[in-house]
Amino acid sequence: MKIAVIGAGASGLVAAIEAKRTNSRHNVMLFEKNQRVGKKILVTGNGKCNLSNINVTSESYYPSGDFTSFAIENYGVETTLGFFEKIGLYTYSDEEGRVYPLSNQASSVLDALRFECKRLGIETVCDYKVKSVEKNGKGFVINGSFFFDRVIVACGGKSNPVHGSDGSGFDILSFLGHTVNNPRPALVPLICYDFPKNLKGVRSQCNCILSENGEKRVECSGEVQFTDYGLSGIPIMNLSGFCDTESGGEYTVSLDLVPSLSGDEVSAFIIDRLENDENGLVENLLSGIVNKQLGLAVIKLLGINQNERNSSINKEYADRISGVLKSWTVKVKSTKGFDFSQVTAGGVSTDEFNPQTLESKLVSGLFACGEIFDVFAECGGYNLQWAWSSGMLAGKSAAEVTE
Ligand SMILES: Cc1cc2nc3c(=O)[nH]c(=O)nc-3n(C[C@H](O)[C@H](O)[C@H](O)COP(=O)(O)OP(=O)(O)OC[C@H]3O[C@@H](n4cnc5c(N)ncnc54)[C@H](O)[C@@H]3O)c2cc1C
Structure with missing residues (x-):
């Protein structure tokens, strides 16, 4: 049997390996539009490749864990780490459960996969874009020329197109009758309206709440990075996949800039400063509890003159200042777009694929895996874990299917 895997990224490489291992008599061919395979793997985890997370469950995935549960339960972290160990790659996990190669080099992950493809005799055709199936x-028939019995589409989404995934997989599957649900950038910084440019470079631990049309959608904590256009950092990236600014919805992010203190504690701190440091300058009022630049931004937002003495502030203002420090709300204009996003939210409708085989319910012999699906997760190794789990499942199923 001839099996084509379209896209030699994380999921496609694993799908090809698993297909060939399932039946070594199958002719497995891997098509990649870039000049080399697995280009994106090299940039993951800042070059260290955070390849999994020991805390993964099917519930780690949005919009619903139903579709991912079979793949994650049967080809989860243990199976994945066993898979990598078998091809000569040892790993370790950090205190947050994030798994990395022991070498701390993403290139070792890619090398292990490349060498295994070669060892198994998987034919790899690079610099070849599949335009039609x-x-x-x-x-x-691929590109009007090559016949295959089975096809696995592993083209990724639209994120970071410089590494290959340009959305062409969506075109391939929609031509074959599949629905593509609103692809949009996720794990991406947010551009905000009227954002103080001078906050660029500030980093601060915050609790962040994303609201859509005034209703809370999702909450995340961690180090927020302030930029000249808006917000970045892991908690913001994690919120971004829920931010569909193109849909016309109004999105805001409320930042608790002092998450370790309650609102009352913040007010008490301010009153204490006003009472015990009357001659102190307002510009220093908040620097004992929050990054000075952030404190100044809050003071400015409330129209208070930072060059005045603390005595100029009425104590009744303490609660207002505390209110903004505990919930500074900024309006989101847009995300930074696909070029800056790590993954794609939305994608090929999972309703149209069998979760136990990843075969299309519409076209027999057609399989898919990885980010091309309407599946995404937070930062921390979960997205690559989906690529490996779904790749293993699709590869095995495609090779096993018989008439
Ligand atoms: C900067 C960055 C850092 C990241 N860090 C992490 C991390 O540390 N941990 C984590 O879990 N996730 C991380 N991710 C996300 C993770 O890389 C992806 O979720 C994962 O690579 C998806 O795998 P995939 O195989 O589905 O798609 P991709 O890796 O995008 O691979 C798709 C492949 O298909 C090829 N292709 C596309 N269309 C065609 C076509 N028509 N013909 C032929 N070939 C085609 C592409 O060139 C590409 O090689 C990161 C992403 C980025 C951009």
Whole structure:
């Protein structure tokens, strides 16, 4: 049997390996539009490749864990780490459960996968973009030239197109009758309206709440990075996939800039300063509890003159200042877009694929895996884990399917 895997990223490489291992007599061919395979793997985890997370469950995935549960339960972290160990790659996990290669180099992950493809005799065709996949009798014809019995589409989403994933997989699957649900950038910084440019470079631990049309959608904590256009950092990236600014919805992020103190404690701190340091300058009023630049931004937002003495502030203002420190709300204009996003939210409708095989319910012999699906997760190794789990499942199922 001839099996084509379209896209040699994380999920495609693993799918090809698993297909060949399942039946070594199958002819498995891997098509990649870039000049080399797995380009994106090299930039993951800041070059260290955070390849999994020991805390992963099917519930780690949005919009619902239902579709991912079979793949994650049967090809989860243990199976994945066993898979990598078998091809010569040892790993470790940090205190947050994030798994990295022992070498701390993403290139070792890619090398292990490349060498295994070679060892198994998987034919890899690089610098070759698949533009069309047409159903032809019981099989498929790729780019009008090559016939295959089974096709696994592993083209990724639209994020970070410089590393290959340009959305062409969506075109391939929609041509074959599949629905593509509103692809949008996720794990991406947010551009905000009227954002103080001078906060660029400030980093602060915050609790962040994303609201849509005034209703709370999701909450995240961690180090927020302030930029000249808006907000970045892991908690913001984690919120971004829920931020569909193109839909016309109004999105805000409320930042608790002093998450370790209650609102009353913040007010008490301010009153104490006003009472015990009357001659102190307002510009220093908040620097004992929050980054000075952030404190100044809050003071400015409330129209208070930072060059005055503390005695100029009425104590009744303490609660107002505390209110903004505990919930500074900024309006989101847009995300930074696909070029800056790590993953794609939305994608090919999971309703149209069998979660136990990843075979299309519409076209027999057609499989998919990885980010091309309407599945995404937070930062921390979960997205690559989905690529490995779904890749293993799709590869095995495609190789096993018989008439
Ligand atoms: C900067 C960055 C850092 C990241 N860090 C992490 C991390 O540390 N941990 C984590 O879990 N996730 C991380 N991710 C996300 C993770 O890389 C992806 O979720 C994962 O790579 C998706 O795998 P995939 O195989 O589905 O798609 P991709 O890795 O995007 O691979 C798709 C492949 O298909 C090829 N292709 C596309 N269309 C065609 C076509 N028509 N013909 C032929 N070939 C085609 C592409 O060139 C590409 O090689 C990061 C992403 C980025 C951008």
